[in-house]
Amino acid sequence: MRIEHLTLPVSDPTAMAGYFQHTLELPVEHDRVQLGWTTLQLLPAGGLPVGGVHLAFNVPHNRFAQATAWLDARAQRQRNAEGQQHFTFGGRWDSESIYFTGPDGLILELIGRRRLPGSERRGAFHGSEITCISEVGLPAASVADVQARADAVFGLQPLSPPTPRFAALGDDEGLLIVTDATRRWFPEQRVLPNAQGLHVRVSGVTAAAAVLDDAALGWCVQSE
Known part of the structure; x- marks a missing residue:
């Protein structure tokens, strides 16, 4: 499955676009941010709550050390209660992750998945190497x-x-990361999940023009 388009309500679309463009080095045009094959569209939140939204960005697994150094120059990593700030996951995950906080309290993650192709890039990492939003x-x-x-x-x-x-x-x-509404986000376990106003468009699923939503919690996933 691919997350092709994600609509994200934010408190200040201009400031958020500036963060993605200048801090994370991503292409931005007006209210749209391009992360590989995913388009992130920023909309004014209006009366919707912000904070507690989780997004993960895939980076090539063989560039993860360089991506970590790149992020450390731009943001402070989140830690768990034991002070750990780099996480390796085995089994079906077969990946490694670091987490950081974006504007509006976004819970952001860089993740290198070892089953996906590596990169031929060398030298310092650049934000343009992010291949997609892989988790919401x-x-x-x-x-x-x-x-x-x-x-x-x-x-x-x-x-x-x-x-x-x-x-x-x-x-x-x-991945759709479905979590109990009372379960606080890993790794800090301080912030409850929020997806009010999120609209996700996906491809690579079995049915086109199908919808999965939660009216009470305010999110919607639709297939192309």
């Missing part, structure tokens, strides 16, 4: 219910064994 966090009153509906609507299966409070649905290129 979606809070749920019932993770099991959203998982069942995602299977029925899109044919999405969990990347790793789900739990009652967490399910990663999709594959290395794109």
